[in-house]
Amino acid sequence: MMSSMYSAVSGLATHQKKMDVIGNNIANVNTIGYKKGQAVFKEIFSQTIQGAGAPQGGKGGTNPQQIGLGVDLGAVTTIHTQGGVQRTGKPTDLMIDGEGFFIVSDDESLNNRYYTRAGNFDRDEAGNLITVDGMKVLGYNTDGELVPLRIDKTERVPSVASNMIGIIGNLDSRLAEDEVYNTDTTIKDSLGNSYKVNFEFKKTGDSNTWELAIGSIENISNGDIVNIDNPSAPIEITFGDSGELNTINGSGTDFNIDIQIEDIDGSFFGNGDDIINLDLSKLSQDANKNDAKGFDGGKDGESGSASGNLTGFSISADGVITGVFSNGMNKTLGQIALAEFDNNSGLEKIGNNLFQVTPNSGEPQINTPGSSGLGDIKATSLEMSNVDLSMEFTDMITTQRGFQANSRVITTSDEMLQELTNLKR
The missing domain is CATH 2.60.98.20 (Flagellar hook protein FlgE)
Incomplete structure (x- = not known):
């Protein structure tokens, strides 16, 4: 009889953990690039009262007789489905439409690399593309090297002679x-x-x-x-x-x-x-x-132009950052780089919308947007949280009822123990 109480206690603890996951999902319903968690239960080992028996003679076999001893938290899985689109109109706000993660770093050597789906970027005084926490966004320069991306307002293009x-x-x-x-x-x-x-x-x-x-x-x-x-x-x-x-x-x-x-x-x-x-x-x-x-200019000819300063920029679906200059010319400034993993759910959340590599995520494969299965870039847009409130509230109800049912098991077991102690008066 006591095992039922301990099983119910494990049910209370496990349902409480699931409610913690649900609460965190709801708290992050408007967090940019947030990926919701999902609590999964597993059964704890069972007490075997009688083992299984093989058929013999004219009799059939018998099944094992076991009593479970409760429940435990099997996993908290991160669900990497696509979040909704929010248009912002800000040129440095970027969204990945499909697979992939932005790559950011917080050290000069770029050895510390983190990964995020939150594309609410900005620029610092030097023109570096950065996260809200100041981490630099990595991408390819015109030489194909992976470097911090920079959109420098002092960038200029020289004059070009007509030919x-x-x-x-x-x-x-x-x-x-x-x-x-x-x-x-x-x-x-x-x-x-x-x-x-x-x-x-x-x-x-x-x-x-x-x-x-x-x-x-x-x-x-x-x-x-x-x-x-x-x-x-x-x-x-x-x-x-x-x-x-x-x-x-x-x-x-x-x-x-x-x-x-x-x-x-x-x-x-x-x-x-x-x-x-x-x-x-x-x-x-x-x-x-x-x-x-x-x-x-003409066929195969290059138009002449005066020198020009950077007046604006645009980011295309393949992540190419094109500078627009005062003389009407355009120039490629760099290209966004994206990373993909064999197992996205193996990434570890470290806060601030960031993930880091773990042994079960696999190493990052880095490429340009739109290639090797990676998604396209949507500029002036952000990916919102993938939390579905209707699903979360439904899970909240079932979790609450599960918690109440396990509480009732404890009180019922207690009443049965009370009856047992009252046999001798």
Whole structure:
């Protein structure tokens, strides 16, 4: 009779532990990236009154007779299901849509690494991406090394010299002989100075032939003129009967011309030898208005630009951090790194939304988002707790009833003992 009391006592203790787990889940219902716990019971060893017997003669076998001696806590399992999405609009708030953990560290050597699903990050004075506790978020730099990610407001991109001018559009086939169409474009030297290049298209006596003359190049800021070295005769352009580009200076295989510009003190055009390539492959001639227009850059060409400072950034689904600069250029600053484990439930919670590796979790496999089974990154969003309040309250009710039932076993056993002691009066 006494064993029933001790079994019930074990039931009280175990249900109390389960209620502790439920209470912690409910307390963390709004904790970013929280993964709920689940208490699992197991039976304690049983007292065997009679062992099992094998069949013999005309009789069948007998089953063992055992009385259980209570219950114990088998495990508290961490459930790593996906939490809900909360949109924040903050560019450093990140969510993993799928498998994986962010990697953070609190030492310079990066030997201490921790893992989290909470992506409510910010930046420190040096531009490092950090957690709310100041741990640095790790990712890949442009050389592919795993380092603390940094989005530095002092980041800048240097000026880029123009190396190609493209002219695209139509020349009006209805123009009379010697009529002229003028257009222009703007290019930049290696210091970011802007220059205006003038083009003059003149219709010749042949209805399908034009002459292109390249005028002087004017510094827009001060009006200084930069001349073309050794100006050659106008470029002869011919079109086919259907308006398609046919030949440039008699050649029908190469629609590009190199322009040699006078040396400019302290700066240059093109790749350093003051040569800019003129791409005419997109020209056509139809009976429509003139709309041919030059533009900086072309197929396989890089647009010139002034230097620029970092004005903003964005983080893509594959974790690439792209800086946006004041000159309109973009530049990759780094890429978020994620870790995955063979057994997520084997990770140990250490507080502050962090997990650490244990012998049963396996070693982390580190890769980029969206690869090797890892989830994508959702910027300006956070993953909320995966606690389901309706399920937690249901478990609370069943746990409370289990606790009450075990209490009743103790009081009933006590009444039976009382009756037994009252046999002798």
